[in-house]
Each structure stands twice: as structure tokens, then as C-alpha cells.
Amino acid sequence: MTRIDEKETITKQNIEKQNNEIQKPKIRETVLQARNLHKKYKGFALSVPQLSLPKGFATALIGENGAGKTTLLNILTGIRLDYKGEISYFDRQETGISGEVQEQIGYTGPGCYFLPQWTIRQVEEVSGLLFANFHQDRYRAICEELGIGGSGMDVTKQVKSLSDGNRMKLMLAAVLARDTRLLILDEPASPLDPLMRDRLCDMIREYLEQGDGEKTVFFSTHNIADMENVTDYAIILEHGNIVEEGFVEDLKEKYVLVKGETADAEQAGKILFTMNRSAYGFEGICLAQNLDGLAGMDVSLETPSLSQISVAVMKANTKLAKRA
Amino acid sequence: MVCRMKKRIKSYLVFTGLWYRIVVYLLAPLAMVGLGLWMEANVQSGTGLILVAVLLPPVEIISDNGLFGGIQTKDSLRLEFLKTSGRGMDVLKSALRMDLLRKFLSALGILALCRLAAGLAGRWTAKGAGAPEGMVSASGMGILLYFVLLSYFVSTLGTFLSRFGDMLWINLLVGYGAMFFTAFGLILLNLADYILVIDILLAILGMGISALAVRVAMKRVERSYYDK
Amino acid sequence: MKLLQNSGIPIYQQIAEQLRMDILAGRLKEGEYLPSIRGLAKDLRISVITTMKAYEQLAEEGLVTAVQGKGFYVNAQDSQMLKEQHLRKVEEALLEAVSAARIAGMTGQELQDILCTLLDMEEDQGNER
Numbered sequence: 001m002t003r004i005d006e007k008e009t010i011t012k013q014n015i016e017k018q019n020n021e022i023q024k025p026k027i028r029e030t031v032l033q034a035r036n037l038h039k040k041y042k043g044f045a046l047s048v049p050q051l052s053l054p055k056g057f058a059t060a061l062i063g064e065n066g067a068g069k070t071t072l073l074n075i076l077t078g079i080r081l082d083y084k085g086e087i088s089y090f091d092r093q094e095t096g097i098s099g100e101v102q103e104q105i106g107y108t109g110p111g112c113y114f115l116p117q118w119t120i121r122q123v124e125e126v127s128g129l130l131f132a133n134f135h136q137d138r139y140r141a142i143c144e145e146l147g148i149g150g151s152g153m154d155v156t157k158q159v160k161s162l163s164d165g166n167r168m169k170l171m172l173a174a175v176l177a178r179d180t181r182l183l184i185l186d187e188p189a190s191p192l193d194p195l196m197r198d199r200l201c202d203m204i205r206e207y208l209e210q211g212d213g214e215k216t217v218f219f220s221t222h223n224i225a226d227m228e229n230v231t232d233y234a235i236i237l238e239h240g241n242i243v244e245e246g247f248v249e250d251l252k253e254k255y256v257l258v259k260g261e262t263a264d265a266e267q268a269g270k271i272l273f274t275m276n277r278s279a280y281g282f283e284g285i286c287l288a289q290n291l292d293g294l295a296g297m298d299v300s301l302e303t304p305s306l307s308q309i310s311v312a313v314m315k316a317n318t319k320l321a322k323r324a
Numbered sequence: 325m326v327c328r329m330k331k332r333i334k335s336y337l338v339f340t341g342l343w344y345r346i347v348v349y350l351l352a353p354l355a356m357v358g359l360g361l362w363m364e365a366n367v368q369s370g371t372g373l374i375l376v377a378v379l380l381p382p383v384e385i386i387s388d389n390g391l392f393g394g395i396q397t398k399d400s401l402r403l404e405f406l407k408t409s410g411r412g413m414d415v416l417k418s419a420l421r422m423d424l425l426r427k428f429l430s431a432l433g434i435l436a437l438c439r440l441a442a443g444l445a446g447r448w449t450a451k452g453a454g455a456p457e458g459m460v461s462a463s464g465m466g467i468l469l470y471f472v473l474l475s476y477f478v479s480t481l482g483t484f485l486s487r488f489g490d491m492l493w494i495n496l497l498v499g500y501g502a503m504f505f506t507a508f509g510l511i512l513l514n515l516a517d518y519i520l521v522i523d524i525l526l527a528i529l530g531m532g533i534s535a536l537a538v539r540v541a542m543k544r545v546e547r548s549y550y551d552k
Numbered sequence: 553m554k555l556l557q558n559s560g561i562p563i564y565q566q567i568a569e570q571l572r573m574d575i576l577a578g579r580l581k582e583g584e585y586l587p588s589i590r591g592l593a594k595d596l597r598i599s600v601i602t603t604m605k606a607y608e609q610l611a612e613e614g615l616v617t618a619v620q621g622k623g624f625y626v627n628a629q630d631s632q633m634l635k636e637q638h639l640r641k642v643e644e645a646l647l648e649a650v651s652a653a654r655i656a657g658m659t660g661q662e663l664q665d666i667l668c669t670l671l672d673m674e675e676d677q678g679n680e681r
Binding site: 056057058201202205206208209211212213228229230231232233247248249252302303 | 588599
Binding site: 081 | 331
């Protein structure tokens with residue numbers, strides 16, 4: 001029993017050590033700051049010593065299923081209050097969630113969001129009751145544009161009879177019909193078809209443009225490829241810990257995609273951050289600062305995509321946890 | 325004041341689906357008033373009133389499954405959308421309260437119609453006997469109120485109990501039990517001399533159970549903020 | 553603006569390059585504001601940080617200046633520097649032509665002839681217009 005405990009501490013230390021290596025990027029203006037967030041479940045703990053969201057940008061929360069993304073977003077949105085830690089929103093003095101803060105935040109989530117028996121029209125009515133800054137006409141226009149009620153725009157359609165994709169669109173309509181300063185979207189892309197995912201990215205960019213630096217989007221995803229062109233800042237969450245974060249352009253300079261011949265694989269493996277080997281050669285992600293170690297090898301270097309970086313970081317951390 | 329009431333009614337209506345409205349506001353009252361009138365006219369004066377008073381609670385209890393069914397269960401209606409607003413819990417509270425008010429008004433309206441019919445039936449059967457017995461007298465009103473308060477109390481108690489589950493059969497079972505409970509409560513009619521005392525007692529019980537029902541439902545939903 | 557996703561050149565560099573050309577060619581005039589960062593990101597359907605990085609690069613080069621809360625405006629371009637920039641471009645292009653000619657085994661004279669012919673052709677076209 002004691003031995004297992006020891007092992008676990010080693011794992012944690014290792015991960016923490018890895019964490020410390022991440023330089024917290026400098027963010028000029030934040031829209032939200034959290035300190036020492038902790039939430040424990042059976043066999044899982046979310047632990048975020050410090051979290052800042054850059055104001056005026058789209059930030060992606062990347063992580064595997066079960067990494068704690070939904071828990072973190074629920075805490076930030078105020079639909080979950082059982083946590084330790086401090087959160088400050090916007091430029092407010094007092095910390096914590098409040099009705100005033102919630103008025104400025106638009107949240108969509110994968111859980112039991114709307115009541116299943118609500119109709120499209122009733123969602124409009126509830127929204128009007130719940131939020132002072134809800135615009136009925138805008139809601140209707142978005143519903144119409146996204147074709148939520150079908151071609152005839154049937155507003156008596158119930159939430160439970162909508163497809164997952166349409167339910168997501170309805171949430172977006174309800175949220176975008178309000179004047180908000182921060183959108184928190186939990187897995188907005190997953191239920192959408194490719195065409196609509198594209199539209200979602202446009203909608204996020206439009207929202208950011210409207211705000212002209214004042215509006216911020218924070219969304220989670222486990223499939224970053226679809227959202228890459230709309231991600232400014234990335235936070236990678238693994239087993240309840242932030243294992244990497246930064247502005248995407250900076251991350252793309254921090255990591256390099258390396259491809260090389262089988263002959264060098266053994267040697268390169270010691271230097272690369274993560275590596276995949278095949279019969280024809282190897283491919284991996286290298287920290288830019290370690291590139292010197294590859295001198296003399298016949299390798300090609302490329303700028304990695306955010307999803308390649310994310311996968312590498314997640315893999316490296318999973319390996320680390322397993323090794324210990 | 326008017327504005328606030330309007331908002332409360334809106335809050336309540338937002339939780340009611342189309343079929344719920346059709347059944348509870350239209351079909352059920354029509355059926356019960358119709359049945360009451362028919363019994364009064366064709367069977368015996370007073371029977372319609374009794375039958376409707378007994379039928380009201382199960383109708384309320386069973387239909388509640390489509391409104392707040394399961395709100396007091398462990399994993400509650402999560403109602404995330406409500407929780408994303410600072411006003412969410414107020415909206416829910418208003419809805420729960422307005423639902424109780426509506427239950428009371430339904431019982432009052434339906435039973436008053438039946439009582440009126442009972443009175444008229446009395447006149448028909450005893451032609452020329454002057455004002456039907458008990459129609460406007462204090463004890464007559466007391467008896468009507470007794471029916472209303474009894475059926476409201478049993479309805480509210482029944483919905484409260486059945487909200488601890490979200491399965492329809494629970495509502496059916498509780499509704500079935502409520503019928504007997506009400507019938508049993510009607511035995512108190514024998515104490516007609518003390519009807520005012522009984523009315524006051526029932527009113528207190530009714531208010532008590534109403535307050536409890538709102539409180540427990542709110543507590544349960546608020547607890548879902550804390551994952552307990 | 554044309555952006556190539558898989559050219560190997562980072563998107564921000566492509567944006568910076570095209571804006572640089574516009575500025576140096578005078579299509580974007582002194583004092584004129586560049587499109588807003590988020591507006592351009594929306595129009596090009598790329599992330600805000602990418603456009604921002606492009607703008608910041610131009611600012612570093614001294615081509616534009618950032619104004620807090622207002623955006624980026626085009627600086628006065630030093631005509632000497634402009635000329636040099638253009639000259640460098642010409643040299644680059646000619647060098648490329650020279651190396652291509654070497655591969656093709658052409659002599660210097662032949663290369664000059666081609667250049668003369670091209671110049672003539674261009675002149676003719678200009679006259680027709």
C-alpha cells in the first residue's frame with residue numbers, strides 16, 4: 001500500500017517538474033484569472049494553480065475526454081460551486097461568480113442544458129426571463145439563419161426532438177442573441193457537421209471582431225484540427241493539470257516537427273520530445289531549444305500544427321505518468 | 325406589482341409543455357366538471373362533488389410528472405441553462421409557487437362549479453322549496469372550502485412525495501393512494517358542525533406542505549451546484 | 553490577399569509579405585490604417601494571433617506603427633529606403649534568372665538578348681494600352 005502511494009507521489013512530482021518548465025506566457029490583458037483552483041472527485045483531481053485568459057482572443061482548452069475540461073468550464077461559468085480557489089472576472093474587484101458576472105458570460109454545455117420539453121419558442125421566452133440583455137429579434141434571426149427549426153422554421157419543435165447538431169445550434173443562438181463579453185463553449189464543435197463547424201469558426205471570429213478586443217471566447221475541444229484556424233491561445237489539460245499553454249504562434253516556435261531516416265532514429269529518440277517510428281523513418285516533435293542535438297543527422301524540419309503539438313504534449317505527459 | 329406577477333406567470337408557463345397545458349388547463353377540468361354535473365343531475369345531489377374531489381388529486385399528481393417530475397431526485401433536473409443566469413433560481417422558485425397557486429385555483433374553480441351544480445340539482449329535485457339547502461349559507465361555503473382545501477392538500481402532498489422519483493409509475497401509485505386518502509378524509513364531513521375548524525386546520529396543513537414542497541425542490545436543485 | 557496553407561511559409565509571413573508589398577508599392581499610403589486585426593482575421597478566416605503577429609512584424613520593420621486601441625497605421629516611407637528595397641527585389645529576381653540560365657547552359661549574351669526582347673515586348677504592350 002505504502003509503495004503504491006510512493007509511486008503516486010513520484011508521478012505527481014514528475015508532472016509538476018514538467019509543469020515548472022512551462023514558462024507562463026505574458027498576457028497583456030486578461031478577462032479572467034483563477035488561482036489555486038482545486039476540485040476533487042473519486043480518483044480524479046482538477047488542480048490549476050494559475051489560469052489566465054487573454055482578453056480579446058479565442059482560447060482553446062484542449063485535452064482528452066476525462067481530462068477535466070468540463071469540470072473546469074463548469075466552475076468558471078458558475079454552474080458548479082464546489083471547488084476551492086479564487087476566480088476574478090473582467091476588471092472587477094471582488095472575486096467569485098455573481099448574477100452581474102453571469103449576465104456577461106454566455107455558456108453552452110453538453111449536459112442537461114435546456115429542458116427536453118422546451119420548444120424553440122420557449123427557449124426564447126426563458127432566455128428573456130433569465131437575461132436582461134437578450135435580444136429576441138437576434139435570436140430569431142440566428143435560428144432562421146442556422147435553420148434550426150427546419151426549412152419551415154417550426155418554433156414549436158421541442159429540444160428533445162432536435163438532433164445533437166441542432167441542439168448545439170440552438171444553444172449558440174440563445175447565447176449569441178445576448179450582449180456578452182465572454183463566451184465559454186464546452187465542446188461546441190463535436191456535435192456539428194463539418195460545414196457547421198466551419199460556420200462555428202466564422203461565428204467566433206465575428207464575435208471577436210464585434211468586440212474589437214473587448215470580447216473573448218474560451219472553448220474546449222478534444223479535436224483541435226477543426227478549430228485550429230480560430231485558436232489564438234491554447235491551454236492543454238491532462239489529468240486535471242495544465243501541462244502546456246501559450247499563444248499558438250509562440251508554441252509553433254517552441255516546438256519543431258522533425259522527420260528523418262531510420263538510421264538516425266535511435267539517436268534522435270534521445271533528443272526528441274515525442275517520436276513515432278516506422279519502417280521508413282521517424283517523425284517527431286522536438287523542442288526548438290534542443291534542435292542542436294540533431295546536428296549531423298539528415299532530418300527535415302517543419303512548423304508543426306497545433307494539433308500535432310497538442311498530441312505530442314499529451315503523449316509525453318501520459319508516458320511520464322506511466323513511466324513513474 | 326402587475327409586472328412582477330406577469331413575470332412569475334411567465335416563469336411558470338415556461339416549464340409547461342403544450343400537452344401539459346392541454347391536459348391540465350383544458351381536458352381534465354372539462355372532463356371533471358362534466359362528470360360532476362352529470363352525477364349531480366342523474367345520480368344524487370352531492371355525489372358529483374365528492375367524486376370530483378376524489379379524482380382531482382390523482383389527476384394533479386400524475387400530470388405533475390410532465391412538469392416537475394424528478395426535481396427532487398438525486399440527479400435532479402440539472403437545469404444548467406437556469407444556472408448560467410443569476411436569476412435562474414428565482415425563475416424556478418416563481419414557477420414552483422405559481423404551480424401551487426394554479427393547483428389551488430383549479431381545485432377551487434372546478435369544485436365550485438360542481439357545488440353550484442349540486443345546489444341547482446337540489447332545486448330541481450325539490451321544486452319550489454326556495455333557496456337550495458346550504459347553497460349560500462355559511463356552512464355551505466365552509467363545506468365547499470373543505471372540499472377544495474382537502475383536495476389541494478392531498479394533491480400537493482402527493483406531488484411532493486412523487487417528485488422524489490422521476491418515473492411515471494411513482495406518480496400513478498401515489499395518485500392512486502391519494503384517491504383513498506381523500507375518500508378517507510371525506511369522513512370528516514360527519515363533523516360538519518365543526519367545518520370551520522376543520523377548514524382552518526386544512527388550510528394550515530395545505531400552506532405547510534406547499535412551503536415544504538417549494539423548499540425541498542429548491543434545496544435539491546441548489547445542491548446540484550455542489551455535486552452532492 | 554492570397555494565403556497558401558501548405559506552402560511551408562508560415563501564414564503570418566505571407567500576410568506580412570503581401571502587406572509589405574502594398575506599402576512599398578504605395579497601394580497603402582502613409583497615415584492610412586491597416587484593416588483591424590480582428591476584421592482581417594475574420595475576412596481571411598484565420599486566427600487573430602496570426603494577423604497580429606504579421607502586423608507586429610511590420611511594426612518591427614518600421615513600416616507601420618501601433619496605436620493603442622486604434623490599430624496600425626502606415627509610416628512615411630523613406631524614398632531612399634524604398635528604392636533600395638525595390639533594387640534588392642530586382643537583384644533577387646535577376647539572380648534567379650542567372651542561375652536558371654546557367655543550368656540551361658545559356659551564355660551571358662543570350663540572357664541579355666532575352667531581357668532586351670522582354671523589355672521591348674513590355675513597351676509595345678504599354679503603347680497599345
